[in-house]
Amino acid sequence: MFSNCVGRLGLLSRPHRHIQRKCGLHGRPNFTKNNYKAIRGNFGYLEEQHIQFFQKLLGYDRILTDLSDLEQYNVDRYCQVRGCSQIVLKPKTTEEVSQILSFCNENRLAICLQGGNTDVVGASVPVFDEIVVSTELMNEIIDLDENSGVIICQAGCVLENIDKKLEGSGLMVPLDLGAKGSCHIGGNVATNAGGLRLLRYGNLHGNVLGLEVVKANGEVIDCLSTLKKDNTGFHLKHLFIGSEGTLGFITKVSLQCPPRARSINVAFLGLQNFDKVLKTFRKAKEDLCEILSAFEVIDSTSMEFAKETVGITSPIGDYPYYLLIETSGSNPEHDADKLYKFLDLVLVKHLALNGTLATEPAKVNAIWAIREKIPEGFKHSSVLCYDFSLPLSKYFDLVEDMRNHMGSLAKKVFGFGHLGDGNLHLQIEVNEMSKEVRDHVEPNVFERVKQMNGSISAEHGMGFLKANYLSFANPPSKVxxxxNLKSMLDPKGILNPYKVFPWTYS
Amino acid sequence: MFSNCVGRLGLLSRPHRHIQRKCGLHGRPNFTKNNYKAIRGNFGYLEEQHIQFFQKLLGYDRILTDLSDLEQYNVDRYCQVRGCSQIVLKPKTTEEVSQILSFCNENRLAICLQGGNTDVVGASVPVFDEIVVSTELMNEIIDLDENSGVIICQAGCVLENIDKKLEGSGLMVPLDLGAKGSCHIGGNVATNAGGLRLLRYGNLHGNVLGLEVVKANGEVIDCLSTLKKDNTGFHLKHLFIGSEGTLGFITKVSLQCPPRARSINVAFLGLQNFDKVLKTFRKAKEDLCEILSAFEVIDSTSMEFAKETVGITSPIGDYPYYLLIETSGSNPEHDADKLYKFLDLVLVKHLALNGTLATEPAKVNAIWAIREKIPEGFKHSSVLCYDFSLPLSKYFDLVEDMRNHMGSLAKKVFGFGHLGDGNLHLQIEVNEMSKEVRDHVEPNVFERVKQMNGSISAEHGMGFLKANYLSFANPPSKVxxxxNLKSMLDPKGILNPYKVFPWTYS
Known part of the structure; x- marks a missing residue:
């Protein structure tokens, strides 16, 4: 299979020794270039002289060209796509990134930026033979100002490590993701990661105080402010937040960090219908207000799926809808009092039919596990997964619509997600993944979401897998x-080609 | 004096009848074009045929050409600058804005975008004879989704009116300014207004969910999302937040609105030194945490100045530093308990020497009045006012530095501001405003701020008065x-010329 992927140097013709990326049920994916009709851009091919330049810049130990080493950089976490890069570079400094980009730009060599490689839309691995530039050695925490709560770090810092660093100062990162143990902060910013507690701490556009970014031509743009208020010209850093590495290479990040919560409580409720879910949400915003940190919904079919695949069951019996409501605050007594009173009220008012509450960490984690383990079931079945934003009034209509649309083609259609942010994860479980099934779902499901004024990618981004929907999701003036922005900042298109922008045009 | 300002049509030669803008101690300012060495850009002059086009588009009653009507659009709120526009246009719809811009772009007619005209850096009035396009009739609230807490409104809605509309739904605008009774939401967004409660509700980059913007060529960019999470391409709206109307004309805004606070409490403390101010801030962030909504500092000289000019005195006796700490929360009992305990602690730990607390609205307002009335004193004296961001460790060093630097040239040098956001308002009171005094202060004070890694404009923006400092405040790569962004979006430079970008180059 590797023979499909031999570059000019034939570097990939070495025997395949070891694949560190473990792919599950469906095995290692085919090469993206064979699976999809993407056309390689007009980029240069890696040559010996290029490698010599990189060796001189980084030394031998920060360059990978061995097939066994390359595989984990070529395959994405969910084994959906597979590139055939011949080289991985591991710069440590902004200056090195700058020199790499400048050189690649001059030689028209395409680059794939890679952080923790935890994305789900094929954004962080090469499509063809792009040079992988990994941030894994850019993992220095540069400064922490405890008075203002501002941390500055390199882009390759793992989110969880930043949080650990902050713990001693009574601070926390304002972002929490399932992938926090491996995702890099640079990747989080580049993809505008949302996560579990956006409801409480806001999004990255609000929390990122500054960025240092290297442009495709190697020029460093210093927006690395640590100030909360700075209105001295255009707010350039926001252009790079959510641009998925296609406009520049984020090298440093400064973050505003809130005080660490002293108490975290969780309630788990069973409800009769979605109207009551919405009423409970409004009540939670009013009564839990400043301490409401998560409002997650799970439908009964999601729970059935979780039971069948990973053995998870509801601790309160079976209901059409479940809510996981979390509070994070500074005063354990006040927080528990608020949540108890809230629960009393929703039970008395018959908004919820049943519920349980956890204030101890072990029980809090056990309840969170119900919600977090649902996606683990995807490894044991064939599931089409979607990440939508929808107006709350239509939030679950889509699940019902798609259930009707799929009919017997689907085993299960179910939804769960961050209702507090209007973010629905829609899942379609099928007997077997086939072109017929996929064609029946897409673009139909995207059209329904669009009709409902929703977003076809709430937090996952466009990456490679959704890039062809850019014009579908945006009016022509925005595209x-x-x-124009891409042309302005990366005129040769070397940064993350085939991502965000439709590769059918490449 | 008007003779300086006659355009090709001589519209301004009509007798001057009534000036609605009331200028205080220093009277109506001279024309900006005479006071400053700005050079008029290569723009067209207003002609009869242009007026006919506007009349056809808007009717006669939404165009002002009479001198007496024009004056309030030509002079800024603080009577610092004065343009000589000959025409004010008052569109009601996006379509009308689009047609105005398209026409002006074709005819190379410069435009001055005006909201509530409440800015302090000469941003919202013309410099020469730019056509004023006012948003005052674009004041429709389009939609309010009470479930998700999202409001959509036209750019000309007055901030306070939006807040009133939200009150019935238990929601509030996430922004509070002294000028809320007259500023427009479009102007707030265009200048990235910060205000009093940024500490609690975050900045506009976090709270604006969507924008509709008209480009210089009349093209409408629809980024008017109401979704909290939407990662389907670049996050374009952020480019317009804080760009001061130089990149596009904001016509509609959608805002995420938090639940309205059910209890607002305020404490007023006296402290011995700035080290204790900082320690009190850290403690407040830890113990008041999620309900901390303002942390304002006032130095003793500010209080002396307020006493002399507007008769305000400290309710707790004289101290080197005062703090105004506000909490906003959902549970009056919990909030008061947190604040009482916090006050006990800072007094027992000798962080504060004295303090008082207000939980009733009348007393809360009375304490806020101490802080809010300081700027009123500026009308009664000659004061140079600055709006800086500084790292907290150096926050008050600047006041002391400037006191030494000014020596007998200043009557008083004092500081107060939103310490919680690192935002210092530095004031220099002088016997008489003169070129000598100003030259002694600027650019010296800006250089000191830069050395301290601060910002020379925390929230006020660059406007006209600070535009020449753009390259001083930003590295060449950012400028x-x-x-490039300006050229891309407004190639003829018709939108708010002489603002943000140095007008010495115009």
């Missing part, structure tokens, strides 16, 4: 502006 | 990127 044109995006193209 | 170049700003210029």
């Amino acid at each position: 044109e502006m995006m193209r | 170049e990127m700003m210029r």
Whole structure:
């Protein structure tokens, strides 16, 4: 299979020794270039002289060219896509990134930026033979100002490590993701990661105080402010937040960090219908207000799926809808009092039919496990997964619509997600993944979401797998502006080609 | 004096009848074009045929050409600058804005975008004869989704009116400014207004969910999402937040609105030194945490100045530093308990020497009045006012530095501000405002701020008065990127010329 992927140097013709990336039920994916009709851009091919330049810059130990080493950089976490890069570079400093980009830009060599490689839309691995530039050695925490709660770190710092560093100062990162143990902060910013507690701590556009970014031509843009208020010109850093590495290479990040919560409580409720879910949400916003940190919904079919695949069951019996409501605050007594009173009220008012509450960490984690383990079931079945934003009034209509649309083609259609942010994860379980099934779902499901004024990618981004929907998801004036920005900042298109922008045009 | 300002049509030669803008101690300012060495850009002059086009589009009653009507649009709120526009246009719809801009772009007619005209850096009035396009009739609230807490409104809605609309739904605008009774939400967004409660509710980059913007060529960019999470391409709206109307004309805004606070409490403390101010801030962040909504500092000289000019005195006796600490929360009992305990602790630990607390609205307002009335004193004296961001460790060093630097040239040098956001308002009171005094202060004070890694404009923006400092405040790579963005979106430079970008180059 590797023979499909031999570059000019034939570097990949060495025998395949070891694949560190473990792919599950469906095995290692085919090469993206064979699976999809993408056309390689007009980029240069890796040559011996290029490798010599990189060796001189980084030394031998920060360059990978061995097939066994390359595989984990070529395959994404969910084994959906597979590139055939011949080289991985591991810079440590902004200056090195700058020199790599400048050189690649001059030689028209395409680059794939890679952080923790935890994305789900094929954004962080190469499509063809792009040079992988990994941030894994850019993992220095540069400064922590405890008075203002601002941390500055390199882009390759793992989210969880930043949080650990902050713990001693009574602070926390304002972002929490399932992948926190491996995702890099640079990747989080580049993809505008949302996560579990956006409801409480806001999004990265609000929490990122500064960025240092290297442009495709190697020029360093210093927006690395640590100030909360700075209105001295355009707010350039926001252009790079959520641009998925296609406009620049984020090298440093400064973050505003809130005080660490002293108490975390969780309630788990069973409800009769979605109208009551919405009423409970409004009540939670009013009564839990400043301490409401998560409002997650799970439908009964999700729970059935979780039971069948990973053995998870509801601790309160079976209901059409479940809510996981979390509070994070500074005063354990006040927080528990608020949550108890809230629960009393929703039970008395018959908004919820049943519920349980956890204030001890072990029980809090046990309840969270119900919600977090649902996606683990995807490894044991064939599931089409979607990440949508929808207006709350139509939030679950889509699940019902798709259930009707799929009919017997689907085993199960179910939904769960961050209702507090309007973010629905829609899942379609099928007997076997086939072109017929996929064609029946897409673009139909995207059209329904669009009709409902929703977003076809709430937090996952466009990456490679959704890139062809850019014009579907955005009016022509916005797409044109995006193209103009791309041309302005990366005129040769070397940064993350085939991502965000439709590769059918490449 | 008007003779300086006659355009090609001589519209301004009509007798001057009534000036609605009331200027205080220093009277109506001279024309900016005479006071400053700005050079008029290569723009067209207003002609009869242009007026006919506007009349056809808007009717006669939404165009002002009479001198007496024009004056309030030509002079800024603080009577610092004065343009000589000959025409004010008052569109009601996006379509009308689009047609105005398209026409002006074709005819190379410069435009001055005006909201509530409440800015302090000469941003919202013309410099020469730019056509004023006012948002005052674009004041429709379009939609309010009470479930998700999202409001959509036109750009000309007055901030306070939006807040009133939200009150019935238990929601509030996440922004509070002294000028809320007259500023427009479009202007707030265009200048990235910060205000009093940024500490609690975050900045506009976090709270604005969507924008509709008209480009210089009349093209409408629809980024008017109401979704909290939407990662389907670049996050374009952020480019317009804080760009001061130089990149596009904001016509609609959608805002995420938090639940309205059910209890607001305020404490007023006297402290011995700035080290204790900082320690009290850290303690407040830890113990008041999620309900801390303002942390304002006032130095003793500010209080002396307020006493002399507007008769305000400290309710707790004289101290080197005062703190105004506000909490906003959902549970009056919990909030008061947190604040009482916090006050006990800072007094027992000798962080504060004295303090008082208010939980009733009348007393809360009375304490806020101490802080809010200081700027009123500026009307009764000659004061140079600055709006800086500084790292907290150096926050008050600047006041002391400038006191030494000014020596007998200043009557008083004092500081107060939103310490919680690192935002210092530095004031220099002088016997008489003169070129000598100003030259002694600037650019010296800006250089000191830069050395301290601060910002020379925390929330006020660059406008006209600070525009020449753009390259001082930003490295060349950022300025170049700003210029490229401007060229991309407004190639003829018709939108708010002489603002943000140095007008010495115009």
